[in-house]
């Protein structure tokens with residue numbers, strides 16, 4: 008469809024310079040086994056291995072104790088599904104083309120390495136990887152490989168998460184518990200602890216990852232924001248769901264995300280330093296301080312529309 012309109016534009020003797028955003032290709036396009044056995048090919052393959060088998064290499068049970076930078080047994084691919092190649096599951100295809108980039112969380116321009124470490128410290132509840140480590144280089148090489156056909160600065164169709172328009176009400180944790188029992192607990196467990204792939208201690212991580220409790224993402228993670236979690240869940244869960252064929256309504260995704268995020272998880276220190284430009288803080292950031300005077304509960308569970316409206320008013324003045 009996109010290609011067709013581009014061809015049409017060519018037929019009209021127009022240039023194709025403003026071509027539509029590139030899309031994510033079929034899995035074969037990202038097959039690392041076809042790369043030669045040379046230094047680049049080996050590093051890309053190691054990057055993919057780290058993405059899928061993160062606990063074996065970087066987790067708390069990793070054989071090489073010096074590399075235990077992550078403090079939980081999730082894999083990057085627990086969220087960046089299909090090793091970072093699934094549309095609307097925060098894919099890495101094109102990530103190399105969109106960094107360096109301004110990030111509100113730091114109120115500064117961040118590199119792709121710093122973004123990886125954002126997930127290391129939050130999603131993985133761990134420590135940042137040294138920038139000159141082989142592991143950081145491997146992540147960069149793999150993301151570079153996934154982005155190789157994407158022009159610098161272009162945004163890929165399906166990158167990130169789709170926008171989520173929340174219902175105009177507070178999320179209903181009790182209703183979310185019902186959705187969870189019916190559609191999630193069979194894999195992630197009634198206690199949210201997931202199902203290990205092997206045995207605890209063997210570094211094999213999860214068959215079905217932990218959604219809460221001590222071995223999941225911490226409260227500073229992007230997934231701990233209600234609108235982020237709802238968007239992820241709506242387009243990707245239960246397993247097998249795609250953005251084109253969601254299995255939950257917006258209402259169900261909103262409530263079940265609230266239920267998951269109402270449960271205990273590791274706490275990150277120093278979160279008050281996040282989003283130093285307070286007026287630029289997302290309305291669903293689950294921790295203070297907030298500049299708008301609304302209660303913390305509302306920032307966690309909504310309703311979000313009044314907060315969004317209020318932030319718009321605050322922005323120009325608070326930014327001065």
Ligand code: HEC
Nearest residue numbers: 081082083085086097102122123126130146167224229230
């Ligand atoms: C618990 C889920 C989760 C896990 C596990 C996770 N991430 Fe993320 N990651 C996210 C979310 C959510 C975002 C987007 C957050 C936002 O910006 O709102 C993200 C964003 C990113 C981005 C930026 C993508 C872009 O297009 O801007 C990179 C790069 C990244 N993660 C790398 C990693 C790496 C490397 C690992 C493993 C070491 C990892 N992540 C593990 C949830 C996760």
Ligand code: HEC
Nearest residue numbers: 084085086088190191194214215216217218240244245246
């Ligand atoms: C059939 C099994 C299955 C069902 C049912 C299921 N999930 Fe998942 N879920 C997975 C797997 C497996 C992953 C890891 C990603 C992957 O392998 O593609 C995952 C990942 C996740 C993640 C990100 C990783 C993490 O640890 O936080 C969240 C959040 C999540 N699921 C929420 C849900 C919710 C909410 C439901 C119910 C609406 C649900 N899942 C239903 C299997 C399932």
